[in-house]
Amino acid sequence: MSAFSAIGDDREIDRDEFTPGIEPQATWCPGCGDFGVLKALKQAMPEVGRNPDEVALFTGIGCSGKLNSYFNSYGFHTIHGRSLPVARAAKLANPELEVIAAGGDGDGYGIGGNHLIHTARENHDMTYIVFNNEIFGLTKGQTSPTSPKGHKSKTQPHGSAKSPIRPLSQSLNAGATYVARTAAVNPNQAKEIIAEAIEHDGFAHIDFLTQCPTWNKDAKHYVPYTDVQQSDDYDFDVSDRKEAAEMMRQTEEKLYEGEVLTGRMYVEDARPSYGEEKRQIGEMPDEPLAERYFDEDAEWERTYDKLLQHHK
Amino acid sequence: MTDNELIWRIAGGSGDGIDSTSQNFAKALMRSGLHVFTHRHYPSRIRGGHTYVEVRAKDEPVQSRGDGYNFLLALGDSFARNPQEEAYYGKEELKPLYENFDDLREGGVLLYDEGLLDQEDVDETDLEAAAEENGWHVVPMDLRGIAKEHGREIMRNTAGIGATAAILDIGTEEFEELIKQNMSGDMQEANLNVLQDAYDAAAELDIDHDIEVPESSHEEEQVILSGSNAISYGALDEGCRFISGYPMTPWTDVFTIMSQHLPEFGGISEQVEDEIAAAALALGASHAGVKAMSGSSGGGFALMSEPLGLAEMTETPLVLVEAMRAGPSTGMPTKPEQADLEHVLYTSQGDSARVVFAPANIRECYTQTRAAFRIAYEYQIPAIVVYDQKIQGELRNLPASHFDEEPNADPGSVLTEDEIQDAAHHSSGKFQRFLHEPEDGSNVSPRSVPGQKDGRYLATGNEHNPSGHISEDPQNRIAQMNRRLGKLDDIRADLDENASHQTYYGPEDADYGILVWGSQQDTVFEAVDRLNENGHSVKALGVSDMMPYPVEAVSEWLDSVDEALVVEMNATAQFRGLTQKEIGKYGDKLSSLLKYNGNPFEPAEIVDGFESSINGEDLAASNMKFLPAAGD
Ligand SMILES: Cc1ncc(C[n+]2csc(CCOP(=O)(O)OP(=O)(O)O)c2C)c(N)n1
Numbered sequence: 025m026s027a028f029s030a031i032g033d034d035r036e037i038d039r040d041e042f043t044p045g046i047e048p049q050a051t052w053c054p055g056c057g058d059f060g061v062l063k064a065l066k067q068a069m070p071e072v073g074r075n076p077d078e079v080a081l082f083t084g085i086g087c088s089g090k091l092n093s094y095f096n097s098y099g100f101h102t103i104h105g106r107s108l109p110v111a112r113a114a115k116l117a118n119p120e121l122e123v124i125a126a127g128g129d130g131d132g133y134g135i136g137g138n139h140l141i142h143t144a145r146e147n148h149d150m151t152y153i154v155f156n157n158e159i160f161g162l163t164k165g166q167t168s169p170t171s172p173k174g175h176k177s178k179t180q181p182h183g184s185a186k187s188p189i190r191p192l193s194q195s196l197n198a199g200a201t202y203v204a205r206t207a208a209v210n211p212n213q214a215k216e217i218i219a220e221a222i223e224h225d226g227f228a229h230i231d232f233l234t235q236c237p238t239w240n241k242d243a244k245h246y247v248p249y250t251d252v253q254q255s256d257d258y259d260f261d262v263s264d265r266k267e268a269a270e271m272m273r274q275t276e277e278k279l280y281e282g283e284v285l286t287g288r289m290y291v292e293d294a295r296p297s298y299g300e301e302k303r304q305i306g307e308m309p310d311e312p313l314a315e316r317y318f319d320e321d322a323e324w325e326r327t328y329d330k331l332l333q334h335h336k
Numbered sequence: 337m338t339d340n341e342l343i344w345r346i347a348g349g350s351g352d353g354i355d356s357t358s359q360n361f362a363k364a365l366m367r368s369g370l371h372v373f374t375h376r377h378y379p380s381r382i383r384g385g386h387t388y389v390e391v392r393a394k395d396e397p398v399q400s401r402g403d404g405y406n407f408l409l410a411l412g413d414s415f416a417r418n419p420q421e422e423a424y425y426g427k428e429e430l431k432p433l434y435e436n437f438d439d440l441r442e443g444g445v446l447l448y449d450e451g452l453l454d455q456e457d458v459d460e461t462d463l464e465a466a467a468e469e470n471g472w473h474v475v476p477m478d479l480r481g482i483a484k485e486h487g488r489e490i491m492r493n494t495a496g497i498g499a500t501a502a503i504l505d506i507g508t509e510e511f512e513e514l515i516k517q518n519m520s521g522d523m524q525e526a527n528l529n530v531l532q533d534a535y536d537a538a539a540e541l542d543i544d545h546d547i548e549v550p551e552s553s554h555e556e557e558q559v560i561l562s563g564s565n566a567i568s569y570g571a572l573d574e575g576c577r578f579i580s581g582y583p584m585t586p587w588t589d590v591f592t593i594m595s596q597h598l599p600e601f602g603g604i605s606e607q608v609e610d611e612i613a614a615a616a617l618a619l620g621a622s623h624a625g626v627k628a629m630s631g632s633s634g635g636g637f638a639l640m641s642e643p644l645g646l647a648e649m650t651e652t653p654l655v656l657v658e659a660m661r662a663g664p665s666t667g668m669p670t671k672p673e674q675a676d677l678e679h680v681l682y683t684s685q686g687d688s689a690r691v692v693f694a695p696a697n698i699r700e701c702y703t704q705t706r707a708a709f710r711i712a713y714e715y716q717i718p719a720i721v722v723y724d725q726k727i728q729g730e731l732r733n734l735p736a737s738h739f740d741e742e743p744n745a746d747p748g749s750v751l752t753e754d755e756i757q758d759a760a761h762h763s764s765g766k767f768q769r770f771l772h773e774p775e776d777g778s779n780v781s782p783r784s785v786p787g788q789k790d791g792r793y794l795a796t797g798n799e800h801n802p803s804g805h806i807s808e809d810p811q812n813r814i815a816q817m818n819r820r821l822g823k824l825d826d827i828r829a830d831l832d833e834n835a836s837h838q839t840y841y842g843p844e845d846a847d848y849g850i851l852v853w854g855s856q857q858d859t860v861f862e863a864v865d866r867l868n869e870n871g872h873s874v875k876a877l878g879v880s881d882m883m884p885y886p887v888e889a890v891s892e893w894l895d896s897v898d899e900a901l902v903v904e905m906n907a908t909a910q911f912r913g914l915t916q917k918e919i920g921k922y923g924d925k926l927s928s929l930l931k932y933n934g935n936p937f938e939p940a941e942i943v944d945g946f947e948s949s950i951n952g953e954d955l956a957a958s959n960m961k962f963l964p965a966a967g968d
C-alpha cells in the first residue's frame with residue numbers, strides 16, 4: 025500500500041468536502057472579492073477530481089492569504105511573498121500532490137515578484153492564483169503594484185507616480201505556459217479557468233480580479249467586463265505567443281481605461297513542466313521522492329560505500 | 337618549535353593549480369603513512385593574487401596548522417604579467433615568493449621557479465640578505481622550462497612536486513600513482529616525465545638541509561577530506577535528499593558537493609533565485625516529507641531569517657548550514673571568522689527555539705551534521721550547523737572507519753496513515769497537528785505529510801490552535817509557546833544522554849582552563865600540550881553545542897579551574913558572552929583572547945596569549961586582542 029493512499033483516489037468528489045466549517049466572515053469584510061475566489065476554487069475541485077487530502081494549498085500573507093483557513097485541504101500559510109518557493113519544493117518532493125499557491129497582488133507582484141518570475145521561467149507544474157484587488161488589504165489600504173498611476177493612499181498622499189505592473193505580460197515573458205485573468209464577478213468563468221489551470225501541466229498563473237470594498241472604492245466590479253474567449257471582437261489564437269502577447273498588452277491597458285477583459289490569454293501545452301525536464305536530464309527520480317521515506321523496502325546508500333573511495 | 341615535522345607551503349596565483357597540487361601532495365604523504373593537515377589562504381580573486389596552501393605532516397595525528405613552515409615552493413603568479421597592472425600593483429608575479437618570507441623557519445628551504453620570475457627582479461627583493469640571516473637554502477629552478485619541455489607550461493606544479501620530492505628525499509612513487517589514477521593518455525605521460533625530470537634535476541643539486549620528514553605507517557585505512565565533504569556526507573548518510581541554495585563563499589562548497597552527488601543518490605538539488613527562496617524550498621520539501629537542507633554564509637543567511645522563523649513556528653524540520661566568513665556585510669569573503677554566532681543563535685523575530693551545533697573539526701562535521709538531522713526530524717525544529725571558512729576548506733586525514741556508519745532515512749516523528757486514523761481530529765475534519773499536550777508526554781506533537789489520508793492540517797506562521805487554525809487565544813498561546821520552547825530542554829537531555837558534543841582535553845586536575853568553540857578547538861589543544869610542557873597546568877574544553885547550551889557540563893568544568901581564557905576568532909567575544917548569558921555567572925573568571933585579522937590562530941599565538949594573560953602582561957603581538965574579565 026502506498027504511504028500516500030489519499031493520492032489517486034478516484035471516487036466522486038463533493039465540493040462540500042472542501043469546506044472546513046469555519047466561517048470566512050470572521051476575517052473577510054462583507055462584499056470582499058475573496059469570497060468569490062474561495063467559491064470558485066471549491067467548485068473547481070470536483071471537476072478536476074482531486075480530494076482534499078491530495079491537495080496542498082500554499083498561501084502568502086494578506087487578506088488573501090487567509091484562503092486556506094476556509095479551504096479544507098493540506099494548507100500552508102507561509103510568509104509574505106514566499107508561497108511560491110515553498111510550494112515549488114513540495115511539488116518536486118512529491119509530484120503527485122496537486123499544488124496550488126495563492127496570495128495578493130502585494131504579496132505576489134511586490135515582495136514576491138522575484139519568485140514569480142523564476143517560478144514562471146522554470147514552468148513548475150502548479151497553479152498560482154493572485155487575488156488582484158489593486159490594494160494592500162490587510163495592512164489597511166496602501167498603494168500596491170497594481171494600483172493605477174496617480175492612486176492616492178496614506179503612504180502615497182500625492183498620488184503614485186508609478187505605472188502599474190503588467191502581471192500577465194510579465195508572466196508570459198518569464199515563461200509561464202498558462203496565463204489567464206478572471207474575476208470574482210464572473211463565477212462560471214472563474215471556476216472553469218481554475219479547473220483548467222489545475223489540469224494544465226506546467227505553471228498556470230491566474231490574475232484573479234477581486235474587489236476590496238473597504239479600501240479600494242474604485243474596485244473593478246462596478247465595471248462591465250468581457251470574456252475574450254466568448255467575444256467575436258477579440259479573436260486570437262491562445263497558443264500563439266505573439267498574438268497572446270498583443271492581447272495581453274491590450275487587456276492590461278484597457279483594464280485601467282475601464283474596460284475589463286478576462287479569459288484565457290495564453291495556453292502552451294507542448295513544453296514539458298520543470299519536474300519533467302529535470303527527470304529527463306537525470307536530476308530527479310522517477311518515483312516521488314517523498315514516498316521513499318515511507319517505503320520499508322527502499323535501499324539507502326551509504327557515502328562510505330560510494331564516495332569515500334575518492335578520498336583514500 | 338616542534339621538530340620532526342614537515343610543513344610544506346606552496347604559493348602561487350589563484351588559478352596556478354595550487355589547490356589541486358597541495359591536495360595531491362597531502363594525499364601522497366598520507367598514503368606513505370603520515371598524518372596530514374592542510375591550511376588554505378586565498379584572496380577574493382578568481383585569477384592571480386597571492387594564494388598559498390600549507391601541508392603539515394607528522395607521524396602522529398595533526399591537530400592544526402603549525403607555526404610557520406619549513407619548505408616553500410614558490411611558483412610565482414603566472415597571471416600577473418599585465419603591464420598595466422604592474423604599474424599599479426608592482427611586480428605581482430613575485431608576491432608568492434616575497435610575501436612568504438615572514439613565516440619561513442630558520443634553516444628552511446625556499447624553492448622557486450626561476451623560469452617564471454626574472455632573476456633581476458628577484459635580486460631586488462633582498463632575498464639574499466634574508467636567506468643569509470635565516471640560514472635558508474635558496475633553490476632557484478627552471479620549473480617552467482622543465483614543464484614546457486615535456487608538456488605544457490601549466491605542469492609547473494608537477495615539476496615543483498618532483499623537485500620537492502628530491503630535495504626532501506621522499507621518492508616519487510606515491511605521486512606517480514596519483515598521476516596514473518587521475519590522468520590518462522598524453523596528459524599522464526607528460527606529467528610523469530615532468531615529475532621525473534624535475535626530480536632528477538633537483539637531486540643533482542644535492543641540497544644539504546636538516547628538515548627530516550618523519551616516517552610512519554597507519555594501523556587503519558585512512559581517508560583525507562575537507563569539512564565540507566564531511567558535512568555533505570553526514571547529510572547524505574542521514575537520508576538528506578533535497579538541497580536548495582544560492583552560491584556564497586564559503587557555503588558554496590557544501591552546495592556544490594551535494595549538487596554533484598544528490599542525483600546519483602536519487603535526490604534533488606535546486607539552485608534558486610536567492611537565499612529566501614533557498615530556505616523556503618528546503619522548508620517546502622521537508623513539509624512534503626523529504627529530508628532537506630539549505631544553507632549560506634553571513635549575508636545569505638540573513639535573508640533566511642524569515643523562513644527559519646517559519647520553520648520554528650510551523651514545527652517543520654529543517655537543517656541549515658552557516659559557513660562563516662569575516663563580516664560585517666560582505667566583509668572578507670575568503671577569510672575565516674567566528675563572528676556569526678549571535679547571528680545564527682538569535683536571528684529571526686520572536687522567542688526562538690532552534691538547535692545550533694558548531695563542529696570543531698572534520699570528524700565532528702560528519703557526526704554533528706548527522707545529529708542535526710536526527711534532532712531536527714525527531715523534534716520538528718530547525719537545526720543549524722555553523723562552521724567557518726577554515727574548516728570548510730582544510731583537509732585532514734582520519735580513519736575511513738569513522739564513516740562506516742549505517743544510514744538513517746527515518747523521517748522522524750511522522751505518523752503512518754494508520755496512526756493518523758487513530759489520532760485526534762478537529763470538528764472541521766482537520767488532524768490535530770499541534771496538540772498542546774502530546775500523548776507521549778513529550779513536547780513533540782504528531783505530524784502528518786500532505787497526501788496522507790485524513791492528515792489534513794494547516795501549517796501557519798501565525799499562532800495557531802491544535803488543528804492549525806489561526807488563534808490569538810491567550811491560553812492557547814501560552815500552551816503552544818511553552819511546548820515549542822520546551823523542546824530545547826528535551827533536546828539538551830537527549831544530547832547529554834546520547835551524543836555529548838563537548839570535548840575535554842588535558843590533565844583533569846589542571847588549574848587553568850581554555851574554553852573554545854568551533855574551528856579553533858584543535859589548535860587550542862595543541863597549545864595546551866605545549867603549555868603543559870612549559871610547566872603550566874592547563875586543560876581545555878571545546879564546546880560544540882551552542883543551543884541548547886550544555887549548561888551543566890560547562891559549569892562543572894568552570895568550577896574546577898581557577899580561571900579560564902576563552903579563545904575565539906572575533907572581536908566582540910561572542911562565545912564568552914553566550915557562556916555568561918546561559919550560565920548566568922563566571923563573569924569574573926573568564927577573559928578572552930581574540931583574533932579577527934582574517935587568519936586563524938596559530939598554536940604559538942595561543943601559548944603567547946595565555947602566558948601574557950596569566951602574567952598580567954600586555955600582548956606583544958598586535959594581531960590579537962585581550963579582553964579582561966568583566967566581573968559578575
Ligand atoms: C516581510 C513582511 N513585510 C510586511 C508585512 C506586512 N503585510 C502583511 S499583508 C501585507 C500586504 C498585503 O497586500 P496584498 O498582498 O495585496 O493582499 P490583500 O491583503 O490585499 O489580500 C503586508 C505589507 C509582512 N507580514 N511581512
Ligand code: SF4
Pocket residue numbers: 051052053055056057058087088157161162235236237238239
Ligand atoms: S480589507 Fe479588503 S481585501 Fe481585506 S477582507 Fe476586507 S475587503 Fe477583503
